Amino acid sequence: MKTNLIKTISKIALVLIPTLTLSMTASAHDPKLHAKKPEKADCSKMDHSKMDMKDPVAMAMMKKCMKQAEASSDKMDGKMDHSKMMDDKMDDKDMKKDMKKDEHDNH
Amino acid sequence: MKILKLLLLLVVLGIAAATTVIYSGIVNVAADEPHSDLVYWLLEETRETSIKKAAEDIEVPDLVDPELLLSGGVDYNFMCASCHLKPGQKESDMSVGLYPAPPNLTISAESHEGHEHGDDAQKARKNFWVIKHGIKASGMPAWGKTHDDKRIWAMVAFINRLPTLTPEQYQIITAIE
Ligand SMILES: [Cu+2]
Numbered sequence: 001m002k003t004n005l006i007k008t009i010s011k012i013a014l015v016l017i018p019t020l021t022l023s024m025t026a027s028a029h030d031p032k033l034h035a036k037k038p039e040k041a042d043c044s045k046m047d048h049s050k051m052d053m054k055d056p057v058a059m060a061m062m063k064k065c066m067k068q069a070e071a072s073s074d075k076m077d078g079k080m081d082h083s084k085m086m087d088d089k090m091d092d093k094d095m096k097k098d099m100k101k102d103e104h105d106n107h
Numbered sequence: 108m109k110i111l112k113l114l115l116l117l118v119v120l121g122i123a124a125a126t127t128v129i130y131s132g133i134v135n136v137a138a139d140e141p142h143s144d145l146v147y148w149l150l151e152e153t154r155e156t157s158i159k160k161a162a163e164d165i166e167v168p169d170l171v172d173p174e175l176l177l178s179g180g181v182d183y184n185f186m187c188a189s190c191h192l193k194p195g196q197k198e199s200d201m202s203v204g205l206y207p208a209p210p211n212l213t214i215s216a217e218s219h220e221g222h223e224h225g226d227d228a229q230k231a232r233k234n235f236w237v238i239k240h241g242i243k244a245s246g247m248p249a250w251g252k253t254h255d256d257k258r259i260w261a262m263v264a265f266i267n268r269l270p271t272l273t274p275e276q277y278q279i280i281t282a283i284e
Contacts, residue, residue: 005125012129013244016136041282045275057268060173060180061279068284 041068138206150207154242162236167228170264176280179265182258184281187212190246193281195274205246215270227267234263 043065051058128134142150184193190201190209202209216230225233238259241249250259265280272280 005122005129008129039278039282041279041284042275043279046279056171056173056176057272057276057280060176061276063173064177064279064282064284068282071284 041065043068138204141206158233158236158242161240162232165232165235167231167235168260170231170260170267172264175261175264176268178258179261179263180277180280181283182254182262183265183269184277186250187262193274194269194272194277201246207245209246212266213269213272231263231267234266235259238262 041064043061046061046065051061053059053062141147183191188196189199190205191212192199192202194213196213202211237247239249239251239256241247241251250262269277
C-alpha cells in the first residue's frame with residue numbers, strides 16, 4: 001500500500017514537472033531576450049591600464065581578443081600571418097649577428 | 108496487544124490522511140504559489156544536506172587556468188544565463204517564473220542569506236555536483252548526461268569568477284569567436 005502510494009506520487013511528479021517546466025518556456029515574451037545570435041567579443045571596451053595581467057580573467061580576455069583579431073586579419077589578407085612575424089627566428093638572427101661581432105672583437 | 112492495535116490504527120489513519128491529501132486536490136502545485144514556510148524549510152534542509160553529503164568526496168582540480176574561463180563562459184552564456192542571469196541583468200522569464208527560483212549566480216553567494224556555502228573547495232564541489240546531477244523537482248537540469256566532467260569544471264571555474272565580472276568583461280569572455 002505504502003509503496004503504491006509512493007509510486008503514485010512519483011508518477012504525478014514525473015508528469016507534472018516536465019509539463020510545468022516546458023509550459024514556462026512557452027510563455028516567453030520579449031523577443032530581444034531570446035535572440036541568441038552568436039556575438040563577437042567587443043574588444044574595444046578593454047582598458048589595458050586597468051587590467052592585472054596575472055589575473056585569469058584578464059588573461060582570458062586577452063586570449064579571446066587576440067584570437068579574434070588574428071581570425072579577422074586572416075580574412076583580410078590570407079597570406080600574411082602576423083602572429084608568425086614576431087617569430088624567434090628574427091631574434092635568432094640578431095643574436096647570431098651579435099655573436100659574430102663578439103667573435104670578431106676577440107681577435 | 109493494545110499498543111499494537113493502537114499502532115495499527117495510527118498507520119491506517121496516516122495512510123488515509125495521505126490518500127485524502129493526494130486525491131482531494133487540496134495541494135496547490137502552481138509554481139506561482141509559494142510553499143508554506145514549513146514545507147519550504149523541509150525541502151531546503153533536505154536538499155542542502157543531500158548535496159553536501161553527495162559531494163563530500165569529490166576532488167577539486169586546479170581551477171585558475173584562463174582557458175577554463177573561456178570554455179566555461181561560452182557554455183554558461185549559452186546554457187545557463189537564461190535562468191541564472193548575466194552581469195547587469197536583474198531578472199528573466201525563467202528567474203521570475205520558476206519555483207524554486209534559480210539563484211542569481213552573478214551576485215556573490217555571501218550576499219544572499221539563509222544557508223551556508225562553506226569555503227572555496229566546498230563551494231566548488233557543491234556546484235560541480237549540482238551542475239552534473241541537477242536537482243529533482245526544480246528547473247535545474249542534470250548537465251552531466253550531455254557534458255563531460257572537464258566542461259563542467261570549466262563552468263564551476265567560471266561561476267567562481269562570475270560575481271566579479273562587469274557586463275563588458277562578461278561579453279568578451281563569453282562571446283563566440
Ligand atoms: Cu545559495
